[in-house]
Amino acid sequence: MNAMDAPSAFPRIISVDDHTVEPAHVWQDRLPKKYLDTGPRVVRAPLKEMTFLGGRFAPVMGEPGGREGPVGDWWVYEDLHRPLTRLDTAVGYDRDEIRLEVITYEQMRAGSHDVPHRLADMDVNHVQSALCFPTFPRFCGQTFTEARDKELALLCVRAYNDWMVEEWCGPSARGRLIPLTLIPLWDAELAAAEVRRNAERGVRAVAFSEIPPHLGLPSVHTDAWDPFLAACDETGTVVAMHIGSSSRMPSTSADAPPAVGSTITFANCCFSMVDWLMSGKFERFPGLRVMYAEGQIGWIPYILERADVVWEENRGWGGVADKVRRPPSELFAGHVYGCFFDDAFGLRNLDAIGVGNVLYETDYPHSDSTWPKSREVGEAQMGHLPPDVVERIVRGNAIDLLGLTPDGLWPGAR
Template identity: 40%
Template sequence: MLKLFSADDHIIEPAHLWQDRVPAKFREDAPRVIQEDGREYWVYAGTRGETMGLSAVVGRPRDQVNLDPVRFSDMRAGCYDPAERAKDLLSDGIYASVLFPSLPRFSGTLFLTFDDKELSDVCVRAYNDFIIDEWCPAGPPGLYVPTIICQLWDPEKAAQEIHRCADLGARAISFPENSVPLGLPSYWEPYWDPIWRACEERDIVMCLHIGTSSWRPEPTPDAPEVLTFSLLHVGSIMSSVNLMMSPVCRKFPGLKFVFAEGGIGWIPNALERADRFWVRHRVYNNTDDILPSEIFRRNMYLCMLEEPTCLRYRDDIGVDRIMWECDYPHNDTTWPESQESAEMTFREAGCSQAEIDAITHGNAERVFNWKMASADALAPR
C-alpha cells in the first residue's frame, strides 16, 4: 500500500464553529446555521449564503453527483466531523492532510468582505482556534496539518496571527493566489511584507489554491460550468509566474509556495517562456539576473491528482517539486480509491519507487516539515 500525504483537502465547517468561539456581542452576525424551506443555510453579517456544503459530495456514485448538499445530513459525516474524516483517510492509506476552509472560501476571503472588521478579526481567530484546538487533535498525531487563514485587510495584524498560531503548532496558511481581483494591493507591493516575513521566519508554508483570487476563466459565458472547471488551473499559471517575476521571493528567499489543485503539466512551458521573455526584455524592463525558473526551483511546489501523461515530464518539472492530493470531499476526490488511482497514475507514467515515494509523501513531509501519522494508526475514539 502506498503511503499518501494529501496536500489539498477541504473541511466543511460544523454549525457550531463560530457560535462556540466568538464573544457574545458578535454571535448574531458571526456565521451560524438556520433552517428554512426544508434546507439549511449559513447566515453571516446580514447575508444568507446559498451554499451549505461546497461540493461536499464524497462517497456518492458518480452518476448521482449534481448540486451541492443542502443539509448536513445530506453529506458524508467525514465532511464535517474530523473523527469520521480520520477513519475515511486512514482507510484509504492517507496519513497526512492539508486542510482548506469552505464557508470562509478557500483562503478566508469571505471575512475580507465584512464591513465590520472587528467581526472579521474574531471570525478569523475563531476559525484558526477551531482548526488547531478541535479539528487536528481529533485524528492521530500527524494526520491533520494545521492550516490557518489570516486578516488579509491588515498585514500587520495578519503577521501577529501567524506568529500566534505558529506558537500553537500551525504549519501552513491558505492564501489567495492573486490579490488584485480582490481589490487589494498586488504582491509586487511592500504592503504584504509583514506576512511574507512572518511566514519565512516561522517556516509557514503558503498554500495557494485555484480559485482563491475570486477570478474565474469564462471564455464563453453561455457554456456549461465544466468549461470553467477545466480551465481553473490557469489561475495557478498566472499566480506562479507573477510571483516568480515579482520581488517577493527575491526579498524573502526562504518562502515556500504550494499551488493546490493547479496540476503540473503546464510548468515546463511556463518556465521556458518566462525565462525567455525575462532575458529578451531585460533592457527596458530592468530585470535582474535571477531567472523565473530559478525562483520556481527554490520556492515553489505543485500538486497533482491523476496526470499520468504530465507526470512523464517529471524530470523537466522536477520530481522534488511535485506533491499528491486527494481533494476530499470534492467532486474530483480520489477517495475511496486513492490507492488504485495513484498506482494507475504512477504505473502509466513509468515512475520508479524512489520517485513514487517522493511524490506521494516525501516531498510534502520535507516542505511542510511534518511527520505523517503512523501507517498503523488507529482511527480516533
Template identity: 40%
Template sequence: MPLQDYMQIISVDDHLIEHPRVFADRLPRKFLDAGPRIVEDEQRRHVWHMEDQVFPYIGLNAVAGKTPEEFGMEPLRFDDMIPGCYDPVERVKDMDLDGIQAACCFPSFPGFGGRVFMRAKDPELGLACVRAWNDFSIDEWSASAPDRFVPLALLPLWDLDEAVAELRRVAAKGARTVSFPDSPVPLGLPSFHDDHWGPLWDVLEETGVPVSLHFGSGSFVPGFNFSAAALSPNPPAPGQAPPATSFALYATNLMWSTVDLLFSGQLQKHPGLKFMLSEGGIGWLPYIAERADWVWGRHRYYQPIDFDTRPSELLRKHFWGCYIDDQFGLTNRHAIGVDRICVEIDYPHSDSMWPNSRKVIAESLLDVPDDEAHQIVELNARDVFDFPRS
C-alpha cells in the same frame, strides 16, 4: 521492512465542511448575533447567515460517496453528506478506507482563502471569525488526530498588522501552512508586486511556514461565478458556458499566480518563501518555466525585472505543485523536479477519487521508480510542511 520504507500518502489539498457550532463555540458573545450561524430556511436548506448576508449551500460539491451521475452543486443539508465531510473523527475513518495517511484541509464556508471574512461589514467581526476558524482548524479538527491532519490557518489580510500578529499566533499553535488568495487583486488587496506584503513575507520566512495558493481563493475563476452557482442549482442558460469550462481551466489560475510571483521581485527579497500550488496540476510547470525564461531573455532590458536570475530558477526554488490525475506531468517529472511534486485527494469534492485514491495514485506511478514515488506521495509534503512522521 523498516517503518520508514513504507510509503504513506499525504494529500496537500483536501477540504472540510464547518459544522454548525464552529463559530457559536468560539466567537465573543458580542458577535454571536451577527456572526456565522446555520439557519434552516423555508425550503429546509441549511444555509449560513453572517451579518445581513445569506450564504446558500453549506458544502459546495461535498459529493464524497456519490457517483458522477449524482453530482451537482450540493449538498443542501448536513444530512445530505457523509459525516466525514464535517466530523474529523469520521474523516479519519474515510481516510483509512482510502489508504490516505494525512491531509491538509482547506475551509469551505469562508472561501478557500477566507474571502467571506475579508468582506465582512464589521472588520472586527471579520477578525474574530478568522481567529475562531483558526482555533477550530488547529485545536479541534487537526488536534483530533495530530498525525493525520496538517494544520492550516487563514489570515486577516485586509489589515497587515493583524495578519502578521495572527501568523505569529497560529505558527506558535502549530499551523503548518497558511492559505493565501491565488491573486489578491480581485479581492481589492495589493498585488504580489507590491512591497506592502513585505512584513508578512518576513514572518513567513522566519517561521518557515509555507503559503498555500488554492485555485479560486482570490474569488476569480475564468468563466465561473461561485456566488451565482451557489444561488441556483439549475443548468446555465442557453448561450452561457457550463461550469465544466471553468473546471477544465482550473490550472490557469495558478499559472497566473506563479508567473505573477516570478516577475514580482519579491522572491529575490525573500529567498526563504515557499509556495504550495494547491489544486492546479503539474503538467504545465515545464512550459511556464520555458515561456517565462524566454520572455525574461527578451524583455528584461526595458522593464524592472531582475537582470540576473532566470524565472525557471525561482520556480525551482520556491514552488511545489500537486496532482490528482496528471500523467503528462508525471512523464515530465524530471523537468519539474521530482522533489517538487506532491499529491492531492481533494476529498470531498467532485475531482476526488475517494475511496479509490490509493489505487489510482499507485496506477499513476507504475512507471516511476520507488524512491521517486516515495518522494511524490509523502516525503515532499513532509518536507515543505515540516510535518514529520509521529
C-alpha cells in the same frame, strides 16, 4: 485487517489538498456573546434559485420554515447567505448523481465535518495525513475580508484558526490532520501577527489568494504584503493558494457552463505563478515557499520555459531586471510547489518540473476527488517512476515542506 495495515508497495499518502466543512458550532462557540446574532451561524431554509455560470455562484435563500424550494442548511453572516451544496461534499455519490443542489449536514458524508469519520475515510483511501482548506470562509478567508465589521471579521479569523488547531487538528486527530490557518487579508501587519501566533503552536501553512487584486487587494508586485511575507519567511510558514482563492474561477464568458471553468481551473495558478516569479519576492525573502493546491502540474514546464526566455531576452524593458536576478526556473525550483491528484501528462514530464516540487492530493470530499481510489489512481499514473521518486511525491516532499515528523504526522497535535 485495517486498510492502513494492508500490504502495499504504494506509500501511505499525505494529501496536501483536502477540505473541511465547518461544523455549525465553530463561531457560535468562540465569538463574544454580543456577536452571536451577527457572526456566522447556520439556519435551515429553502432554496429559491441558484446558478453557477461564468464562474459565478449565485444562490438565493428563502425564508426559514418556508416552502419555496428544496431545503438545506445555510451559513448566515451579515448580509451573506451561503448554502451547503452537494459540490461541497460529493464523495460517495456516482458522478452522474452529483448536482448543484442544497443539502443539510445530515445529507453529507460525515467525514466532511467529523474528525473520527474523516480518519476512517482516510483509512479507506490509503491516506495517512491531510491538510484541509476551509469551506464557509472560502479558500483563503475571502468571506471575512468582504465583511463590513472588521473587528468581528478579525475575531472570526482567529476563531477559525483556534478551531482548526485545537479541535480539527487536535488530540483526536492523532497528528493525521495538518493545520492550515487563515489571515486577515485586509491588513498585512495583522496578518503577520496571526502567522506568528499560529507558528508558535506549530502551524506551518497559511492560506492566501492566488490573485489578490481580484479581491480588491494589492498585488504581490507591491510592498504591501511584505510584513506578511516576512513573517512567513521567518517562521517557515508555507503560503498555500487554492484554485478559486481569488473568488473568480477561470471562465470565458458570462454564459459559459461550469464544464468550461472546470477544464481550465489551472489557469489562475498559472497567472499567479508568473506573478510570483517576476515579483522579486523570492530573492527578498529567501525562505519563502508557495504551493498551488488543485492546480495540477502538466502546464508548468512550458510556463517555466517561456518565463526564462522572457527574463533572458526582455528583462531590460520588461520591468524585472532590477529585482529578478536569476532565471525564473531556478526560483521555481527553490520556492514553488505544484499539487496534483490526477495528471498523467505532468508525471510523464516530471523531469521538466522537478521531483522535489511536486505534491500529491486527494481533494476529499469534493466532486473531483479521487476518493476512495487515490491509491489506485496514483499507482496507475506513477507506475513508470522509481519507488524513491514515488515516495517523495506521495509523502516525502510534504513531510519536508510542512515540517512533519518522519512518520508523516503533525507534531503539534496533543
